[in-house]
Amino acid sequence: MTKRDPKHLTRRQLLGGAVTAPLLLAGCSTGPNPGEGPTVAALEYANSLLDHPLPAERLPAILPAVRMNHAFFRAVRELEIPDLVEPGVMFVARGPEAGED
Amino acid sequence: MIPELCRLSARRLSERIRTGGLSPVEVVEAHLAHIEATDPAINSFITVTADHALARAREAEAEIAAGNWRGPLHGIPYAPKDILATAGILTTNGSRATADWVPDYESTITARLNDAGAILIGKLNLLEFAMGSGVLSGFGPARNPWATDYTPSGSSSGSGAALAARLTPLSIGTDTGGSIRGPAAACGVVGLKQTYGRVSRFGVTTLSWTLDHAGPMTRTAWDAAAMLGAIAGPDPRDPTAAEEPVPDYLAGLTPDVAGLRIGVPVSGFFEAATDEVQAAVHAAIALLTADGAEIVEVEVPHAELAGSAGWIVAMAEAATFHEKRLAEQPEDLDPLVRERLEVARFYPATDYIKALRLRTLLQQEMAEVFRSCDVMIVPSSLFPADPLRSEAAAMSDVRAGTDPDALDSRPGNTFIGNMTGYPGLTMGCGFTAEAPKRPLALQIYGPPFSEGRLLQVAHAYQERTAWHEELPPI
Numbered sequence: 001m002t003k004r005d006p007k008h009l010t011r012r013q014l015l016g017g018a019v020t021a022p023l024l025l026a027g028c029s030t031g032p033n034p035g036e037g038p039t040v041a042a043l044e045y046a047n048s049l050l051d052h053p054l055p056a057e058r059l060p061a062i063l064p065a066v067r068m069n070h071a072f073f074r075a076v077r078e079l080e081i082p083d084l085v086e087p088g089v090m091f092v093a094r095g096p097e098a099g100e101d
Numbered sequence: 102m103i104p105e106l107c108r109l110s111a112r113r114l115s116e117r118i119r120t121g122g123l124s125p126v127e128v129v130e131a132h133l134a135h136i137e138a139t140d141p142a143i144n145s146f147i148t149v150t151a152d153h154a155l156a157r158a159r160e161a162e163a164e165i166a167a168g169n170w171r172g173p174l175h176g177i178p179y180a181p182k183d184i185l186a187t188a189g190i191l192t193t194n195g196s197r198a199t200a201d202w203v204p205d206y207e208s209t210i211t212a213r214l215n216d217a218g219a220i221l222i223g224k225l226n227l228l229e230f231a232m233g234s235g236v237l238s239g240f241g242p243a244r245n246p247w248a249t250d251y252t253p254s255g256s257s258s259g260s261g262a263a264l265a266a267r268l269t270p271l272s273i274g275t276d277t278g279g280s281i282r283g284p285a286a287a288c289g290v291v292g293l294k295q296t297y298g299r300v301s302r303f304g305v306t307t308l309s310w311t312l313d314h315a316g317p318m319t320r321t322a323w324d325a326a327a328m329l330g331a332i333a334g335p336d337p338r339d340p341t342a343a344e345e346p347v348p349d350y351l352a353g354l355t356p357d358v359a360g361l362r363i364g365v366p367v368s369g370f371f372e373a374a375t376d377e378v379q380a381a382v383h384a385a386i387a388l389l390t391a392d393g394a395e396i397v398e399v400e401v402p403h404a405e406l407a408g409s410a411g412w413i414v415a416m417a418e419a420a421t422f423h424e425k426r427l428a429e430q431p432e433d434l435d436p437l438v439r440e441r442l443e444v445a446r447f448y449p450a451t452d453y454i455k456a457l458r459l460r461t462l463l464q465q466e467m468a469e470v471f472r473s474c475d476v477m478i479v480p481s482s483l484f485p486a487d488p489l490r491s492e493a494a495a496m497s498d499v500r501a502g503t504d505p506d507a508l509d510s511r512p513g514n515t516f517i518g519n520m521t522g523y524p525g526l527t528m529g530c531g532f533t534a535e536a537p538k539r540p541l542a543l544q545i546y547g548p549p550f551s552e553g554r555l556l557q558v559a560h561a562y563q564e565r566t567a568w569h570e571e572l573p574p575i
Contacts, residue, residue, distance in 0.1 A: 054446065
């Protein structure tokens with residue numbers, strides 16, 4: 001198991017994060033600067049699949065925030081997690097002795 | 102000038118009410134007058150329920166005089182964050198989008214506080230829907246009583262501010278990534294995010310179903326224990342509310358810390374804090390070890406990822422909850438809320454699931470920590486309160502001239518409690534040397550359902566210090 005320390009990432013590294021999500025990957029492949037993260041073209045493609053698509057003019061407006069989030073999640077996305085670890089959907093509210101029943 | 106009655110904790114007010122020397126009407130009147138005189142500078146209240154409070158106070162006075170004292174909250178004013186539904190009373194969520202909402206049902210928390218005899222005196226300001234800018238909501242920013250050009254943090258901003266300003270002795274905050282503990286730290290009060298499921302979420306407007314908690318905010322650990330005892334327990338209206346028995350939290354409040362094993366992380370929690378915050382937290386630990394507590398080095402290997410993973414979970418769930426509102430009322434939202442909800446529409450499901458798998462790792466790592474210690478003490482906020490942001494800066498998470506590394510300051514130290522469900526209590530442990538004087542804070546973590554232990558350690562610390570008795574310059 002490895003993890004990347006986000007404090008050691010530079011601005012360039014953060015903004016240059018590889019796109020791994022299928023939707024955005026498809027969109028980014030058509031964008032002019034895939035190395036910079038999601039593009040407006042990527043958002044347009046993903047937006048077309050939503051039940052309640054955002055107004056088109058909002059896509060360039062939120063692009064910097066999308067890129068910031070994308071870069072921010074990079075360390076989580078790149079974390080190698082053992083196959084046996086399943087999603088912890090919600091904390092199971094049991095006392096410390098519940099397992100002894 | 103803060104009136105004498107408003108300086109008293111709920112415990113001291115209750116003692117005087119119970120013995121008949123003080124009327125709940127006097128207590129409520131004093132707080133209402135203090136709110137009227139002081140809150141225009143703090144903006145912590147959205148609604149003041151003066152007539153309701155005075156009527157309840159007269160009822161409490163009569164009940165107590167007749168020998169029907171309900172307990173330590175009877176006749177004591179409280180004001181919850183305005184995200185808890187109160188039947189027949191305006192509940193705004195801090196948003197123009199729900200500015201006129203008057204619920205026809207009562208949250209379990211406020212219902213239980215009312216049953217315990219506590220008296221609602223108003224509803225408190227917050228970051229819109231518990232995730233806004235704190236500047237651009239429909240109700241303006243709450244201000245920090247220690248320095249009114251500074252933020253009280255959020256999202257329970259009004260709760261932290263009102264407590265510090267002595268406008269109420271009791272509040273309820275909500276906490277999805279640190280929204281009880283952030284304001285508690287910035288304002289130098291006590292905030293308890295209890296174990297997930299310890300307190301019902303029924304009637305609390307959702308930010309994130311799997312991360313949301315609601316809990317006590319007070320000025321003393323004793324008061325928090327009294328509140329938790331009143332609001333904790335199973336609730337058929339919240340399927341995640343735990344069946345775990347509710348202990349007598351007040352009975353466990355002793356000043357003894359001999360033999361207490363304090364876990365101190367070797368990495369991941371202290372490094373990003375300012376030197377002053379680190380020094381204050383270490384000084385607090387030293388105070389406890391001087392009286393017999395022991396230090397145990399612990400490690401949470403993935404702690405630094407708790408903030409980013411928690412953010413994925415919180416915003417993905419928020420975007421789901423607010424999907425219809427975002428489609429129908431986008432112009433009514435704080436621009437920052439709108440941006441965050443819009444951005445989260447583009448989170449891949451795989452990122453969300455990855456964050457949930459990290460959640461499992463964090464739960465395993467925290468369980469391992471508490472095999473070797475009773476509590477873990479870390480900084481709460483990494484730095485003291487910041488100046489209030491300008492309206493321009495509050496429009497977006499992306500601010501010109503800032504470094505994306507600043508994203509790392511998203512509160513991993515608190516988010517880990519939400520991601521794991523483990524309880525955390527924040528309390529003041531000093532003040533900045535630099536003007537303006539602002540609180541510094543520590544956080545005490547424990548294993549599931551160890552709220553009694555956290556409150557006991559916090560009480561023991563307050564018995565040895567007087568940070569919580571200092572008054573802000575209002």
